Amino acid sequence: MANFDLNDDSVVVIIGTGAGGGVLANELAQKGVKVVALEAGGRYLPEDYINDEWESFGQLAWLDARTTSGDWRVAKDFSGLPAWIVKAVGGTTTHWAGASIRFQDHEWKALTNYGAVDGANLLDWPIDGAEMAPWYEKAETKLGVTRTGDRAGLPGNNNYKVFEKGAKALGYKEVHTGRMAINSKDYDGRMACQQTGFCFQGCKWGAKWSAAYTDIPAGEATGNLEVRERAHVARILHNDAGKVTGVEYFDKDGNLQMQKARIVCVAGNSFESPRLLLNSASSMFPNGLANSSGMVGKNYMRHTTGSVYAIFDKPVRMWRGTTMAGIVQDEARHDPSRGFVGGYELETLALGLPFMAAFLNPGGWGRSFTTALDHYENMAGMWIVGEDMPQLGNGVTLSDTKDQHGLPVANVNFNDHPNDIAMRNHAYKQGIAIYEAVGATRAFPTPPYPSTHNLGTNRMSEKPQDGVVNKWGQSHDIANLFVSDGSQFTTGAAENPTLTIVALAIRQADHIAREMSANTI
Numbered sequence: 031m032a033n034f035d036l037n038d039d040s041v042v043v044i045i046g047t048g049a050g051g052g053v054l055a056n057e058l059a060q061k062g063v064k065v066v067a068l069e070a071g072g073r074y075l076p077e078d079y080i081n082d083e084w085e086s087f088g089q090l091a092w093l094d095a096r097t098t099s100g101d102w103r104v105a106k107d108f109s110g111l112p113a114w115i116v117k118a119v120g121g122t123t124t125h126w127a128g129a130s131i132r133f134q135d136h137e138w139k140a141l142t143n144y145g146a147v148d149g150a151n152l153l154d155w156p157i158d159g160a161e162m163a164p165w166y167e168k169a170e171t172k173l174g175v176t177r178t179g180d181r182a183g184l185p186g187n188n189n190y191k192v193f194e195k196g197a198k199a200l201g202y203k204e205v206h207t208g209r210m211a212i213n214s215k216d217y218d219g220r221m222a223c224q225q226t227g228f229c230f231q232g233c234k235w236g237a238k239w240s241a242a243y244t245d246i247p248a249g250e251a252t253g254n255l256e257v258r259e260r261a262h263v264a265r266i267l268h269n270d271a272g273k274v275t276g277v278e279y280f281d282k283d284g285n286l287q288m289q290k291a292r293i294v295c296v297a298g299n300s301f302e303s304p305r306l307l308l309n310s311a312s313s314m315f316p317n318g319l320a321n322s323s324g325m326v327g328k329n330y331m332r333h334t335t336g337s338v339y340a341i342f343d344k345p346v347r348m349w350r351g352t353t354m355a356g357i358v359q360d361e362a363r364h365d366p367s368r369g370f371v372g373g374y375e376l377e378t379l380a381l382g383l384p385f386m387a388a389f390l391n392p393g394g395w396g397r398s399f400t401t402a403l404d405h406y407e408n409m410a411g412m413w414i415v416g417e418d419m420p421q422l423g424n425g426v427t428l429s430d431t432k433d434q435h436g437l438p439v440a441n442v443n444f445n446d447h448p449n450d451i452a453m454r455n456h457a458y459k460q461g462i463a464i465y466e467a468v469g470a471t472r473a474f475p476t477p478p479y480p481s482t483h484n485l486g487t488n489r490m491s492e493k494p495q496d497g498v499v500n501k502w503g504q505s506h507d508i509a510n511l512f513v514s515d516g517s518q519f520t521t522g523a524a525e526n527p528t529l530t531i532v533a534l535a536i537r538q539a540d541h542i543a544r545e546m547s548a549n550t551i
Contacts, residue, residue, distance in 0.1 A: 032256040034066050039290035041066045042542065043277055044297055045263050045306065048121020049531040050515035051297030052241025053172070055257075056249035057539030063546065064254050066289055067246075068261040068279055070298075071117035074124070075243055079232030083382045086231035090124055092117035096301065097429040100444040103477045112442040113481040115299055119259055120242025122299070122482070123528065124232045127354035128212040128239070129377060130175040130529040132166050135159040136364050137372075137417065137523035143364060144371040149447055150419035151329055155520040156492040156501040162533060169533040173211035173239040174218055182214045183207045184223060187351025189378050192342070192410045196464035197358045197376075204359035208377070211239040211528075212352060220244075227380070229353040261287075264437060265310040266294055266319055266511070274319070274511045280435050293542065293551060295503075297514040300330060300484035304426045304517060305440040307488070320505040320513075323495050326488060327426040330442065331522040332481040334416035334450045337379060338461030339390075340470035341405040348380040348410050356412075361460065362524040370452040373524045374416030376461060381411070389479050402474070410465065414457040415483070417524045419447040426487050483527055488517040502541045503534065510551045514538055 034041050042058055044051045047069045055067045071092075080086040091114060098105040098112045105112075116122045136143045138159055141152040170178045177183045184207045186194065197205045212229070213222045223237040236243055249255035260282035267288070268274045276290040296303045304327040308318040318326050356378030363373045381389065383406055390402060402409070429441035446454075458475040465473040491497025494506035503518050505511040514535055516527050523530075545551045 031250055032064070032253050034064060034256050036287060036289050038064070039275070040064060040292050042293045042295065043068065043289055043291040044295045044514065045277065046121060046297035046299065046302070046515060047119050047241060047246060047257060048297060048299070048515065049123050049241065049528045050535045051295065052120055052123065052245045053532050053535040054295060054297065054514050054539050055255050056245035057536055058543060059249035059252045059254035061539065061543040062254060063543055065249070065256070067255060067257045068263055068277065068289070069119050069257060069259050070262045071119065071259065073119040073242070073259050074232065076232065076234045076236050079234050081226065081228040081231060081234065083231065083385045090116045090118055090232065094433055095431055095439045097431050097439065097441040099441060100424070102444045102446060104444070104480055108480045111480050113301065113484055114479070115482065115484065118242070119246055119257060120240050123240040124242055125230050125482070126528055127229055127526070128210040129354050129357070129526040130170065130173055130209050130211045131375070131525035133159065133162070133523045133525055133530055134362070137521065140372070140521040147371060147419060147449060149421065150449065151422050152420060153489070153491060153496055153520050156490060165533040165537040166529065168536050169529055172536070173529065173532065174213055174220070175209050175211050175529070176214050177206065177209045181217065184210055184212060184214045184352050184355040186356065187225070188346050189348035189351070189380055189410050190356035192346055192468055193356050193378050193412060193464065196468040199467035200460070200463055202358050202360045206357065207355040208357045210352070210355055212355070213237045223352055225351045227349050227351055227353060262435060263306060264435060266306065268312065268314065268319070268508070272314055272508060274508055293510045293512065295512040295514045299515055300487045300517040301426055301440045301442060303513060303515055304487040305428065308428050309437055320488070320498050320507045320511055322507050323497060325496070325498050328422050329420035329486040329489050330425040330444060331418050331420055331485040331519070332444065333483040333485070333522055334374060334414065334418045334453045335478040336414045336454050336458060337411060337476045338458060338465065338473060339402070339409055339411045339476065340465030340473040341402070342408045342410065342469065343471055345407045346410045347407060349382055353380055354378055354413070361457070368456055370449045370456065372417035372449070372453065374414055374453055374457050375524055376457065377413045377415060379411045379413035390476055412461055414454065414461065415524060415526060416453045416457060417522050418450045420486055420489070420521060421445070421447055483522070485516045485519040485522045485527060488513045490518045490520045503538050512538065512542070
């Protein structure tokens with residue numbers, strides 16, 4: 031296993047090992063590039079995962095301090111936890127549900143196709159669906175996405191069967207068990223899904239793709255990748271010419287270390303990546319690195335989400351089987367006649383009873399709450415995933431609160447845009463109608479949970495003044511500084527983001543290796 035010297039300035043340093051950083055690390059290592067990956071969390075593998083929601087949450091979640099503001103429900107009910115993301119090798123690819131859907135062509139050019147939306151900061155991506163198609167295909171092969179290539183779909187559990195029957199009764203056509211990075215049969219050395227149902231707690235079977243036990247060990251096996259776990263990056267350093275030269279990080283013992291680098295790639299999720307760039311301010315870059323546009327931390331998106339649950343007169347036992355193997359895609363279109371731009375997906379969802387009790391109505395009590403829990407066995411559930419609007423006022427700034435290392439933490443500010451609210455209300459109505467079409471005795475919406483789809487904050491743009499990085503995820507300001515995670519998203523689209531993050535990482539690795547060979551960076 032590789033062990034690079036702290037003074038080796040030929041390495042690429044990648045900060046974070048999730049869908050962006052973990053894939054980028056492996057792709058570069060496979061090309062012969064020396065990589066040091068710094069991960070703030072520890073390493074957990076399938077044998078370590080815990081099939082218990084709260085205990086698993088304590089094991090995997092990023093629980094470091096954060097602060098929250100804005101009118102979103104999360105600021106009121108979960109002010110210290112604006113997101114359910116993972117602090118571990120593999121990042122949130124441990125926790126994700128596995129839904130792997132390509133952006134639609136119109137979503138790459140939201141400003142062109144939707145027009146200017148009052149209060150939104152829409153922008154076209156500097157890339158499009160045609161350019162991304164070969165990279166999506168590589169990502170789908172890597173992840174083993176079902177219903178692509180010759181890979182069959184997953185079977186439908188009871189939660190899906192209720193969902194499907196109601197959706198088809200309403201006339202929906204695009205209804206199936208999804209394009210999932212969860213094996214329906216053995217694939218790429220990983221076994222088929224065993225339908226255990228604890229998809230959010232780490233797949234104990236390895237059937238679900240995660241960088242933790244696929245890309246990271248594959249990269250390490252080349253001898254070109256060193257992963258340093260429990261390495262909390264403090265700041266990125268640069269020289270007098272404005273070129274990044276390395277990173278300072280606190281090791282597992284709390285000692286400050288400095289790793290030199292030829293290139294630095296930031297892949298710490300849409301909260302930690304802008305926080306790191308802002309915390310790396312210097313006399314040359316007083317507003318933070320890569321921030322000449324003032325856009326670092328701006329335009330945060332979390333997807334328009336919410337849930338709909340229903341109670342039936344017979345047991346559903348929604349928790350059995352793959353959690354999110356079920357989707358209705360008919361509403362994921364741009365149709366302003368519905369009262370909003372963009373579209374949304376409806377996806378099956380089941381929370382265990384402990385999480386259901388926490389998230390159904392935090393702080394609430396009474397008959398509506400207790401009777402819902404009483405009927406848990408007879409309950410079915412779905413989740414809304416829709417395109418929310420980027421807004422200048424939504425984003426990450428440095429808080430007055432400090433973390434365990436004395437560094438300012440991220441404050442996450444979010445206010446719903448009227449388009450988000452209109453979309454969510456439409457989705458609530460349609461979700462309830464799906465369940466009522468199959469005889470639900472009661473159907474009810476629930477407000478959004480802490481975010482899992484964190485996007486924007488270092489967005490990609492054609493013009494430097496409009497964003498933070500170019501079409502390769504390369505900083506407009508600093509040629510050897512890259513962003514490699516979902517924070518580079520220009521807009522959010524209606525689809526779960528991981529497949530696109532992986533596709534962009536594969537593409538970015540190809541670009542970085544090519545430019546390194548040409549000695550341009």
